[in-house]
Amino acid sequence: CKNTLGSYACRCRFGMQGNARVPCQISPWVIVVSEKIYFFISDDDDKDPKDNHFSLQVLLPFLIFFLVRTSLAFKEDASLKRRSAIIGALFFMAVGTLLFAKWQRRRIKNKNFNRNRGELLKHQRVQIFTEAELAKSTNNYADSNKLGEGGFGSVYKARIVGDIVVAVKKPKDVHKSLLKGDFQHELQIVMQINHKNVVKLHGICLETRIPLLVYEYISNGTLFQHIHQNASTILESWKNRLRIAAEVALALEYMHSCAEPPIIHGDIKSVNILLDQNYSVKVSDFGTSVLISPECSHVVNNEIQGTLGYIDPEYLTTGILTIKSDVYSFGVVLVELLTGKKPTSFITKSEESINIIHYFISSVKDKTLSEVISFDVATEDEMERAGMVAEVAAKCLDPSGARRPAMREVAEQLAKINREFDSSTIEENNEETESM
Numbered sequence: 001c002k003n004t005l006g007s008y009a010c011r012c013r014f015g016m017q018g019n020a021r022v023p024c025q026i027s028p029w030v031i032v033v034s035e036k037i038y039f040f041i042s043d044d045d046d047k048d049p050k051d052n053h054f055s056l057q058v059l060l061p062f063l064i065f066f067l068v069r070t071s072l073a074f075k076e077d078a079s080l081k082r083r084s085a086i087i088g089a090l091f092f093m094a095v096g097t098l099l100f101a102k103w104q105r106r107r108i109k110n111k112n113f114n115r116n117r118g119e120l121l122k123h124q125r126v127q128i129f130t131e132a133e134l135a136k137s138t139n140n141y142a143d144s145n146k147l148g149e150g151g152f153g154s155v156y157k158a159r160i161v162g163d164i165v166v167a168v169k170k171p172k173d174v175h176k177s178l179l180k181g182d183f184q185h186e187l188q189i190v191m192q193i194n195h196k197n198v199v200k201l202h203g204i205c206l207e208t209r210i211p212l213l214v215y216e217y218i219s220n221g222t223l224f225q226h227i228h229q230n231a232s233t234i235l236e237s238w239k240n241r242l243r244i245a246a247e248v249a250l251a252l253e254y255m256h257s258c259a260e261p262p263i264i265h266g267d268i269k270s271v272n273i274l275l276d277q278n279y280s281v282k283v284s285d286f287g288t289s290v291l292i293s294p295e296c297s298h299v300v301n302n303e304i305q306g307t308l309g310y311i312d313p314e315y316l317t318t319g320i321l322t323i324k325s326d327v328y329s330f331g332v333v334l335v336e337l338l339t340g341k342k343p344t345s346f347i348t349k350s351e352e353s354i355n356i357i358h359y360f361i362s363s364v365k366d367k368t369l370s371e372v373i374s375f376d377v378a379t380e381d382e383m384e385r386a387g388m389v390a391e392v393a394a395k396c397l398d399p400s401g402a403r404r405p406a407m408r409e410v411a412e413q414l415a416k417i418n419r420e421f422d423s424s425t426i427e428e429n430n431e432e433t434e435s436m
Contacts, residue, residue, distance in 0.1 A: 126191065127203030127214070134158060134168055134205050134212055141170060152287055157217060165217040166202050171210045187211060189286040192259055197251035199274060199284040215284070219277050224270035227336055234279050238375060238382045239421065241337050245389065246418050247281035248273055249411035252330060256323045256407045264290045264299070264321055268329035269310045270336050290321060298322040309343030309357075314401045324401035327410065331396025335360050338390060340374030347372075357397060364394045385421050389414065 137158035138145050147155045153171040160166055190201040190213070205212035223244065226232035234240050248268075255263040266288035274282040288305040292298070299321050304311070310332045312325035332343045335357060346353040354362075356372075363372050369390050370383070392413050398404045405413075 126201055129160075129203050129205040129212070129214060131205055131207040131212075133160070134214070137166075138168055158214075160214075164202075165219075167215045167217045169213040169215065171212075186286045186289070187213060189263060189289045189291065192261070192263065192291070193255070193286075195251055195254045195258075197247045197281045197283060198254070199282040216282075218274040218282050218284070220275040220279060222271050223273040223275060223281075223333070223336075226275065227270060227340055228342060234275075235337075236375065238386065240279065241375070242385065242389065242414070242418050242421060244273075244275075244279075244281055245334055245337055246411070246414040248283065248330065248333065249407060249414050251281065251283040252326055253407040253411040256326070261291045261293055262323070264292060264323055265326050265329075266290055266321060267306050267310070268326050268333065269307050270333055271307075273333065292323075312401065313399060322401055323407070324404045327396050327404045327407055328401070330407070330410070331393045331404075332357065334389060334393035334396065338369075338374070338386065338393065339372045341372075360390070361394050361397060364390045381421070385417055388417050 135141065137160050138156040141154075141156055145157045147157050147167060149155070153169065156168045156170060158166050158168050187201075187204065190199075194200075199218060200216045201213065202216050203214040205214070220226075226235055252265065252268070255265060263286075265283070265286065267285060268283075272283065272285040274284050276282055290299050301315075301319050301321055304316060304319065306312075306315070306329075310329045312321075312328040314328075315321050315325045335341070336343065339356060339360060341347075341356045343357060345356045347356055347359045348354075349359065360372055363369050364387075369387055373386060392405075392410060395403075395405050396410065
């Protein structure tokens, strides 16, 4: 501090702050810039290319400010040669920073690509997308293109080359140890699957720290929306409900019996059953799925995963996930299709609240199914078919996994009911035509 006429003036060096009462100390912004410089030049494998971009947003304004501040700080009598040399050095420092940022970004992308097994996956049937392609096709992941959001991250609608509409699954911005394993696990699962009733993996992006998954776009929403949220005309028809149930069963039968190695989905629910433009089923979301060997039909999980209302009670108590756990969850979906009720809802009967699953099973045993069916049954034949499907659902919901049928048996029973219903409908139409 220096005394002035009637007062005093205090001034700290550049990058410091203080006053007459507080001694000069490093400014917070200097600490921030120092951290960004360290992060910018570090060789941390966990960095995402966009993190470098953020560091650059901090560093460049600082360099420009420092350039201007330094040039103004020169005394009037400073030599022109000295000023030019320092300003030139700062200019080349800024240009060098930009070039280094570009090189660093490319290096991290290449490292992520190789770490995500890019060279191996290049030879698979899926398309490899660049980070720039997906950012452009989603309008930089604009909210207007967001299809949904969950614990894993968000799904965005995108239009890629060839005017093809896809869905991009983008993870949340969390540390790779929390999420990278889940996404690579899902990638491993979906690359094993090739079935008309399972959502198809269209491609992947490996340039990011956690791979981005690109799926085919399914336009007509989820089965949950059609049952519980929309005034859906597609479910007014018993035939469509039966067809949807049969297609879900076919997808699960494929995963359990035909996929190599077999797959336990682990989270079958109406939200994960999508309907395409023709209202055909597409089973989705393999984040909790498990690959098993043909000799081993179960896996032990220390942490229970799934959705309340759909989780196999046996799995809930033992921690043992089996293919029969999927069978139970499918039984819950059948109850939803038949009753229009969410699996966590309750029915009041004789002043007693009963969970819809237990009430449904009792209705099947007591032959009072008509009390819980949510749609209009036009004929006795339709009611009879609905009763057959309800009996299949009750078997799937058996508390003991050992007593539940295999998905192959379930799929065959539903296919048979579907065929018989179609043939009886044709016969009725022929009789009406003859009478006319």
